[in-house]
Amino acid sequence: MKPYLKTTPTREGFFGEYGGAMLPPPLVPHFEEIAAAYDKLSKSAEYMNDLRYIRKHFQGRPTPISYLKNLSDMAGGAQIYAKREDLNHTGAHKLNHCMAEGLMAKYMGKTKLIAETGAGQHGVALATAAAYFGMECEIHMGEVDMAKEAPNVVRMKLLGATVVPVTFGAKTLKEAVDSAFGSYMEQADKALFGIGSVVGPHPFPMMVRDFQKVVGIEAREQFIEMTGELPDVVAACVGGGSNAMGLFSGFFDDEGVELFGVEPGGTSSKLGDHAATLTYGVDGDIHGFRTKMLVDDAGEPAPVNTLASGLDYPGVGPEHAHLQKTGRVNYTVADDKESLQAFYDLSRHEGIIPALESAHALAFALREAKNHMGKSILINLSGRGDKDIDFVAETYGFGE
Missing domain, CATH: 3.40.50.1100 (Rossmann fold)
Incomplete structure (x- = not known):
């Protein structure tokens, strides 16, 4: 029997009957670019050595x-x-995948990181990665969560991120994801969407798991x-x-x-x-x-x-x-x-x-x-x- 992590998910990003990538046509080539970059970089000694150095000496x-x-x-x-x-x-734990995503973005030639955040921990972590790699950062956060997690809003701004208040719907995490996706569609050529959990279209559930x-x-x-x-x-x-x-x-x-x-x-x-x-x-x-x-x-x-x-x-x-x-x-x-x-x-x-x-x-x-x-x-x-x-x-x- 092969180890579980070596066999799951499928190449199409399915964990059994769950997962996959149902994307608007304009986003398909961008997610294919991310998947191809991850396939290459996850097997690259240069990338992995850089990531290990960051984990030991920065994290x-x-x-x-x-x-x-x-x-x-x-x-x-x-x-x-x-x-x-x-x-x-x-x-x-969020910095584990945020630094890895930021390093990926650097290898891919991207100049900006975009994400959603709920409690703000992912937003702070991605803003930290952006500062470390010299990139722009845009974080979408629901107004309800911004009020509950005010210290993290301050931290994101101190780290140089632009925090975008999300004012529609329940004004929490789901709406923050909706807002971040909409913004990313307009900037996908220069930005990487650093999804904050093992969610989203393939390859993110696999990538974030592997980084974590x-x-x-x-x-x-x-x-x-x-x-x-x-x-x-x-x-x-x-x-x-x-x-x-x-x-x-x-x-x-x-x-x-x-x-x-x-x-x-x-x-x-x-x-x-x-x-x-x-x-x-x-x-x-x-x-x-x-x-x-x-x-x-x-x-x-x-x-x-x-x-x-x-x-x-x-x-x-x-x-x-x-x-x-x-x-x-x-x-x-x-x-x-x-x-x-x-x-x-x-x-x-x-x-x-x-x-x-x-x-x-x-x-x-x-x-x-x-x-x-x-x-x-x-x-x-x-x-x-x-x-x-x-x-x-x-x-x-x-x-x-």
């Missing part, structure tokens, strides 16, 4: 794994560990070095799903390791109160690819709700839909209340302030620890919570 990789002893004792049962992507430069798999490769080696064995359970939050795909990539071929994706349960299971696409969604097409998505009565993308801006997307990466269908990954939810409590708990008892997105994975670990007595749970702490502290303090206070 600060490898990031460590931390044993969360205090929370493990509180939860009872399993021992909880965290892969510390919050210690990656800019404070989240450094997280899983590191984590697997580090966990064995720390404990002498593999973790029993590996978990990560899932919105679009890039941090989860990065961590899961290190363990796909380890049959004894259970993989869990944790979706945002919001405030209830009612449509419009959550963003749990895999738990409650149906097959459909969104933003140029086929996946599972949340739809309203008219069959349009449904409104979503979660306290974590980076998870408020009515679709999900096509590979996640495939992994759910094949049963290799289990998907569950953590709601706003338990995720917020996990945010407070990690801050108070471990001295680590997590991103609200990452707190969903921690909430799962705290909830499930008692059901895995004598076992280990490794979560991806995908980002730090600097961006969320004003919103949490003003909206919810400082916890008990």
